[in-house]
Amino acid sequence: MILADENIAAPILERLRADGLTVLQVAEIAPTIADSEVLRLAAEHNAIVLTDDKDFGELVVREGCAHRGVVLLRLAGVPYPKRAEMVSALFHECGAELEGAFTVLSNDGRVRIRSLSPKQGT
Numbered sequence: 001m002i003l004a005d006e007n008i009a010a011p012i013l014e015r016l017r018a019d020g021l022t023v024l025q026v027a028e029i030a031p032t033i034a035d036s037e038v039l040r041l042a043a044e045h046n047a048i049v050l051t052d053d054k055d056f057g058e059l060v061v062r063e064g065c066a067h068r069g070v071v072l073l074r075l076a077g078v079p080y081p082k083r084a085e086m087v088s089a090l091f092h093e094c095g096a097e098l099e100g101a102f103t104v105l106s107n108d109g110r111v112r113i114r115s116l117s118p119k120q121g122t
Contacts, residue, residue: 002091003042005051006031008073012050015084021091023050035059039067048098050087060102060116071103078107 004013006027016023024045026038033041035055042049048069049056056072059065071090075083090105091098097113104112 001045001047002050003038003045003047005038005049005053005056007052008050009080009083011080011084012073012087015088016091019088019092036065039065042068057102061114067100069098069101069103071098071105073105075105075107 001022001024002016004023004025006025008025013023013025024047026033026041030037030041035053036059038049038051039056039059043066046068048071049067050071050073052073052075054072056070060067060070071087073083073087075086078086086105086109090103090111094103094111094113097103097115100116102114102116104110106112
């Protein structure tokens with residue numbers, strides 16, 4: 001399951017749902033909640049967080065907040081249809097690796113997956 005932060009564009013959500021993935025959106029469940037609450041909500045739903053917000057890196061990597069996984073999109077300048085394609089490919093090609101990891105998908109297509117210790121994951 002994926003919990004999409006409020007900043008994730010509709011074409012990405014639509015593509016992931018069309019791919020058969022279960023995607024919840026913060027804006028639909030609990031708009032304007034703090035990032036720490038997004039992580040709590042994701043844990044409650046056993047979901048990986050999908051976000052454009054770099055603050056999640058601080059929360060899970062530096063502060064060690066519990067999480068199931070965080071995917072940070074750094075796709076500035078990439079057209080939305082291409083963004084949706086890239087995110088879809090990431091979840092289909094690297095799905096298992098995203099569990100318990102902090103992952104960054106860059107606009108040049110690079111994927112960096114940083115597995116975190118069990119203490120930091122849920």
